[in-house]
Amino acid sequence: MNLEKYTLAGEKLPILAYPDPVLSAKAQPVTNFSPDLENLVKNMLFTMYHAPGIGLAAPQVGVSERIFVLDVDYDREVVTNSSGQDEIIMSNFNPMVFINPIITGTSGTTTYEEGCLSVPGVYEEVKRHKSIHVKYQNLKGETLEIEADDMLAICIQHENDHLEGIVFIERLSNLKKNFYKKKMAKEKVR
Ligand code: ZN
Secondary structure, three states, X not given: OOOHHHHOOOOOOOOOOOOOHHHXXXXXXXXXXXXXXXXXXXXHHHHHHHOOOOEEEHHHHOOOEOEEEEXXXXXXXXXXXXXXXXEEEEEOOOOEEEEEEEEEEEEXXXXXXXXXXXXXXXXXXXXXXXXXXXXXXXXXXXEEEEEEEHHHHHHHHHHHHHXXXXXXXXXXXXXXXXXXXXXXXXXXXX
């Protein structure tokens, strides 16, 4: 399925910020592989590319269903055009969609400084599996499997956590977790 067309057209969906309750809820399995699902995925990809981010899970746009999109390969460049304005040029898209994913195997460990569109401005190292095996469905409801390593594996684990109601700061030490929780709560009040 050609997902690349979704980089060019779509609707930018509002992204929920931590600690919104939808981000803490366990998402429900997708059972209906309808045009509505395709439309949601299209808008999620558009939203991700224009945020910009490398992954986006349905709960982040207020939909508590087991869906995420990602692209760990695309290039994004800011160029100044002939009228002196900054323009964002994106290329080399490799959009992926995971529906009802299950991580069926893991090996090794790795750490990476992660960020999240729902936790703006926070970047912290998180320990993850280096390699994973994932079973998932595509937009047609077909079951697929992949082996993922490094950046792709990290991104899938981060997005899969969102489907379990886990935001990456929950995986930090208690000290850091409490610091960010207080900070986010204060920002929400303001
Ligand atoms: Zn995230």
